[in-house]
Amino acid sequence: MSSQGLNGIIHKKDLDTVSSSGMDLSEKTRSASFLQQDNRVEFYRSLSEGVEIMGIEEAIKNIPEAKGYYGQAFDSLKRQYPLDTQGGYFIRIKKGRTVELPIQACLFLKAQGFQQKVHNLIIVEEGAKAYLITGCSASEAADEAFHLGISEFFVKQGAYLNFTMIHSWKEDVSVKPMSIAIVEGGSSFISNYICLRPVKEINMYPTAVLKGEEAKASFNSLILSHPGSLQDIGSRVILGARNCQAEIVSRAVSKGGKVIARGHLKAEQKDIRAHLECRGLILTEKGTIHAIPEMESEFRDVDMSHEAAIGRINKEEIEYLCARGFSKEQAQSIIVRGFMDVNVLALPDMLKQEISALEDKTLKGSF
Amino acid sequence: MLEVRNLTVAVSGKIILKDIDLKIEDGQVMVLFGPNGSGKTTLIKTIMGFGGYKIKKGEIAFQGKIINELPVDERVKLGIGIMYQHPPKIRGVKLKQISGFLSSDPDIIESLSQKLSLSEHLDRDVNLDFSGGEMKRSELFQVILQNPDLLLLDEPESGVDIENIHVMGRVLNEYLKQEKKSALVITHTGYILDYINAQKGCVMSEGKFWCVGDPREMFDAIRDFGYEKCKECICPHKA
Numbered sequence: 375m376s377s378q379g380l381n382g383i384i385h386k387k388d389l390d391t392v393s394s395s396g397m398d399l400s401e402k403t404r405s406a407s408f409l410q411q412d413n414r415v416e417f418y419r420s421l422s423e424g425v426e427i428m429g430i431e432e433a434i435k436n437i438p439e440a441k442g443y444y445g446q447a448f449d450s451l452k453r454q455y456p457l458d459t460q461g462g463y464f465i466r467i468k469k470g471r472t473v474e475l476p477i478q479a480c481l482f483l484k485a486q487g488f489q490q491k492v493h494n495l496i497i498v499e500e501g502a503k504a505y506l507i508t509g510c511s512a513s514e515a516a517d518e519a520f521h522l523g524i525s526e527f528f529v530k531q532g533a534y535l536n537f538t539m540i541h542s543w544k545e546d547v548s549v550k551p552m553s554i555a556i557v558e559g560g561s562s563f564i565s566n567y568i569c570l571r572p573v574k575e576i577n578m579y580p581t582a583v584l585k586g587e588e589a590k591a592s593f594n595s596l597i598l599s600h601p602g603s604l605q606d607i608g609s610r611v612i613l614g615a616r617n618c619q620a621e622i623v624s625r626a627v628s629k630g631g632k633v634i635a636r637g638h639l640k641a642e643q644k645d646i647r648a649h650l651e652c653r654g655l656i657l658t659e660k661g662t663i664h665a666i667p668e669m670e671s672e673f674r675d676v677d678m679s680h681e682a683a684i685g686r687i688n689k690e691e692i693e694y695l696c697a698r699g700f701s702k703e704q705a706q707s708i709i710v711r712g713f714m715d716v717n718v719l720a721l722p723d724m725l726k727q728e729i730s731a732l733e734d735k736t737l738k739g740s741f
Numbered sequence: 742m743l744e745v746r747n748l749t750v751a752v753s754g755k756i757i758l759k760d761i762d763l764k765i766e767d768g769q770v771m772v773l774f775g776p777n778g779s780g781k782t783t784l785i786k787t788i789m790g791f792g793g794y795k796i797k798k799g800e801i802a803f804q805g806k807i808i809n810e811l812p813v814d815e816r817v818k819l820g821i822g823i824m825y826q827h828p829p830k831i832r833g834v835k836l837k838q839i840s841g842f843l844s845s846d847p848d849i850i851e852s853l854s855q856k857l858s859l860s861e862h863l864d865r866d867v868n869l870d871f872s873g874g875e876m877k878r879s880e881l882f883q884v885i886l887q888n889p890d891l892l893l894l895d896e897p898e899s900g901v902d903i904e905n906i907h908v909m910g911r912v913l914n915e916y917l918k919q920e921k922k923s924a925l926v927i928t929h930t931g932y933i934l935d936y937i938n939a940q941k942g943c944v945m946s947e948g949k950f951w952c953v954g955d956p957r958e959m960f961d962a963i964r965d966f967g968y969e970k971c972k973e974c975i976c977p978h979k980a
Contacts, residue, residue: 697817709831
């Protein structure tokens with residue numbers, strides 16, 4: 375473990391890549407930070423009294439409750455999860471604390487062909503509130519690498535977690551995140567997902583289980599698909615108590631790759647409200663977007679809806695901008711950038727600008 | 742400024758405009774009357790160069806240059822601007838973004854947006870969830886920031902309440918009072934005529950011009966006798 379800041383640990387040539395996944399290496403705008411390269415937990419530090427942060431193995435060794443939570447979310451849904459993980463983060467936000475600045479965690483693939491498998495555990499105690507950004511990225515050298523990330527979220531009674539995951543991979547990296555959030559009564563779990571850089575394959579279907587009354591979950595994603603990639607990305611919310619609410623919103627743009635945008639809303643109680651929205655833009659002949667929205671209810675007293683729309687850019691929109699003096703190419707680029715608007719995500723104001731600037735940088739010249 | 746010569750236009754293979762001649766001088770405002778489906782919007786969209794409006798015959802000249810083949814944005818650069826009747830909604834594209842492109846002067850953007858009660862709309866997605874009146878004000882806002890020499894206004898006042906017609910009318914009049922600013926205006930209600938100094942009016946029906954005259958007199962006659970009467974009273978005239 376290094377005593378210097380996060381900035382000093384990451385190799386100079388990797389700085390841009392790590393920053394592109396939303397990490398503030400100066401730590402100035404973050405309340406806590408965690409960094410793992412391949413299977414090594416290289417750094418963690420909390421700058422806020424309300425946040426405990428460390429590697430998962432250390433947490434299991436030293437924090438008695440951590441062991442009790444480990445695997446519990448998967449067990450509760452009778453789901454298997456890989457046990458051969460090395461590393462991952464443990465984050466706990468203490469009861470009643472509001473942590474204003476985001477917590478950041480970086481999972482970085484460094485070595486060629488490395489198979490990174492991590493298990494993360496996030497506990498937001500009763501009445502606590504926090505923002506978490508996880509950035510996952512790969513170095514130039516990490517050819518044909520693989521990342522498996524298991525995440526278990528426990529959002530306790532009346533708590534709030536706004537979780538943003540930014541994937542910043544490369545053409546030959548395969549990725550499989552597995553996430554389950556257990557959300558108790560009166561609490562909110564918000565998940566924002568951004569993947570704008572090339573990747574070989576992503577397969578993920580995170581699930582939130584709303585266990586107590588008036589619990590809320592929302593999943594929002596922005597996906598850009600490059601030629602040759604396969605992104606099978608879904609979100610599922612199980613509404614298990616009355617007066618729960620869920621929303622799934624996704625925006626996918628295909629420049630030639632294949633996107634499968636799944637969404638599943640399941641009502642296990644009455645008096646719930648849930649909405650699913652999936653919009654896709656296909657920019658080239660070779661691009662594919664397959665939207666699979668699913669809704670399930672055994673009850674009559676539910677309010678569930680979905681809308682899905684896929685197609686090319688509307689010609690009338692391009693013409694409208696041309697009639698304001700933009701060239702056709704400029705118009706197309708503005709429309710696609712607008713389609714990927716940061717406001718699709720449910721980000722706090724302080725992160726909106728930051729993520730929007732990150733998007734601008736990543737998408738520059740893309741369309 | 743604008744000269745349309747012997748123009749025949751087809752949409753989806755069907756002839757909509759037939760042998761149209763039209764001339765708008767520098768600083769002249771011309772009003773286009775006509776029943777629904779008579780080809781007024783087609784004429785404006787053809788002048789703007791929108792896709793789907795195929796010129797079968799004739800020419801459109803702007804500032805002495807034939808623009809038949811020019812793409813839309815090139816026509817804008819020459820000085821033509823359009824105010825849409827039904828603008829599309831574009832998600833994620835803010836009105837602020839477009840106005841910032843149209844004018845580099847933030848003071849002008851601010852004062853005009855205030856005049857048109859659009860200050861709060863600048864941060865919104867353009868036309869998304871705008872009311873009918875808001876859309877029209879936003880269209881006028883954009884086209885004035887664009888500062889064209891020829892304004893093409895397609896029913897600028899439809900769906901706008903009386904109070905806002907007054908605001909828009911004043912802004913428009915102020916703009917058109919400048920030297921060498923011309924306009925071609927489509928109106929059904931005629932309200933906009935109370936605010937702008939239109940010199941010429943013409944009635945269009947079945948893709949042709951039928952009558953040319955003083956726009957206010959024409960509007961009164963149309964209100965009293967309908968468009969059919971316009972056809973009867975004068976033989977086809979050239980605008």
